[in-house]
Amino acid sequence: MGRTLYQKIVGSHTAFHVDENHVGLYVDLHIMNEYTSPQAFAGLAEKDLPVRCPEKQMGVVDHVIPTHPVARGERLILVDAAAQQAANFTRNCHKHGIHLFDITDPEQGIEHVVAPEIGLIRPGMVVLCGDSHTTTYGALGALGFGIGTSEVEHVLATQTLVYRVARDMRIRVEGELPPGTTSKDLVLTIIAKIGAQGARGYAVEYCGPAIEALSAEARMTLCNMTVEAGARGALIAPDDVTVAYVAERIRDLSAAQIAEAAYQWRQLKSDDDAQFDVAFDFDARDVTPFVTWGTSPDQAIAIDARIPALPDDAVERDNIVKALDYMGLSAGQRLDGLAIDHVFIGSCTNARIEDLRAVAAVVRGRKVASSVRAMVVPGSGLVRAQAEREGIAQALIDAGFEWRQPGCSMCLAMNDDVLAPGQRCASTTNRNFEGRQGRGARTHLMSPTMAAAAALAGCIVDVRKEA
Incomplete structure (x- = not known):
């Protein structure tokens, strides 16, 4: 019987078998941030263990860092607890010889944007990170997934993970x-x-x-x-799309080596x-433009549809009623025309240069509605610099968007980019959970172009009608 791509990658990285369902998985690259690594480093210190393969680790400060539109060299983390977290992360990376993209590094950004754009993600790899959206790397034919803090410690110590096969x-x-x-x-x-x-x-x-x-x-x-x-x-x-993207960004291989690797990929x-x-x-x-109405990404509808009627099942009904109450909406309501307070364009989901080009195409020569605060947070320093070279940043600024420094920002309320209770946000992020962007805040997930159109209109609209 033939094997799936997933089975092939797991098979090529199995260092040992634990039982019928678990293997010891070798890790090609382990990525860390300041949020999910402190306890792991503390565990190593308690056991007096070194990092097994420092050259196969990468660190990025991205979750707690403010994204204020100041010069890169002037970026500071002013919240004491967050500053201490970042300082500890920096100290641990330096102690163990791990490359760190610190707060003033020109390539600093969101970990899942930085790693692919500097050529570290390659087809066939196993890439782990203490963040659930590590699945991003599957776009390049690499198996990526998030792990917990205890697993971060295990990877640092052994470069392997005891893994339940999916x-x-x-x-x-x-x-x-x-x-x-x-x-x-x-x-x-x-x-x-x-x-x-x-x-x-x-x-x-x-x-x-x-x-x-x-x-x-x-x-x-x-x-x-x-x-x-x-x-x-x-x-x-x-495929060819993958090979072209990866080959253009690799920094440590010759053209001949890349050509040989591409054949294998x-x-x-x-x-x-x-x-x-x-x-x-x-x-x-x-497929039509989709927008979430509830507090889970699966609670979403087409822009020209209505929020579904309440189901008969009591448990499902209670969950939906709770979501609607939190969002200040009702069954049967349309989202088209719903007023918003804020627009956030960013995150590891939609903060790459392609996303920003699409946003600029929508807003160029137009203005953000006076009732809306709109901000764009590029996914990395490289994305930010490229957007400035291409005139994208200026188009966004002219339209009334805040053009900020890279970071996770308002994707999650772990920094000072936080919505106030009751504020409604059109967001390009990946989660719309209760309190995700701030206590009591209401998040509607959508594409970058839909968010751009909402910023201009002051409400959720169908970008196809606004172009």
Whole structure:
């Protein structure tokens, strides 16, 4: 019987077998941030253990850092607890010889934006990080997934992880995305269809003409949010798009070495007779701009639809009523025309240069509504610099957006970019949980172009009608 891409990557990285369901997985690259690593380093110190492979670790300060629009060299973390967290992280990285993208580093940014753009993510790798959106790297044919703090410690000490092997799911997407829609709309559509637990316990492989037509960055958005369906990984087989993206960014290999590697990368795919445990089929031609209405990413509808009626099932009904009460909405209501207070464009889901180009195309020559505070936080220092070179930053500033320094920012309320209770935000992030962007704050997930259109209109609108 043939093997899936997921099975091939796990098989090539199995250092030892634990039992029928668990293996010791070798880790090619381990990425850390200041938020999920302190206890792991403390555990190493208590056991007097070194970091096994410092050269296979990478550190980025991204969660707690403010994104104020000041000069890079003037960036400071003013909250004492956050500053101490970042300082401890810096000290630990330096102590163990781990490369760190610190707060003033020109390449600092969100970990899941920085790693691919500097050529560290390559097809066939296993990449771990103490952050659930490590699934992003499946866009480049690498198996990435998030781990807990105790597992971070284990990886630092051994460069391996005791890993429960997942089941295989295939999601095939036929057709072509219609104008005005993006991979963000596609993944919101998929999550809404299969549910927030629909891929729980599975590694998802995406395939089909619609996936092949996506850029590498659009694929990152897709794989990034697949974890919101409970997936333990997301993968797309490497192709010419993958090879071109990775080869352009690699810094440590010669052209001949890259050409040899590219040949191997193209062989990484599921066998024709590989068996998947579950399979779903979608048609991209059915995708429309999607917006979340509730407090879970699967609670989403097309912009021209209405919030669903309350179900008969008592438990499901209570959950939906709770979400609607929190969001200040009601069943049967339309989202088109719903007033917003804030627009946030950023996060590891949608803060790459391709996203910012799309936003600039919508807002260039127009103005943000006077009732809205709108901010754009680029995913990294390199993205920020490129956007400034291309005139994107100036177009955003002229339109009335705040142009800020890189970081996780308002994706989660761990820094000073926080919404006030009751504020409603059109957001390009990946989660709309209660309190995610601030206590009592209300988040509507959508694509960058939809968020841009909302900023101009002062309410949620269909970008296809605003272009």
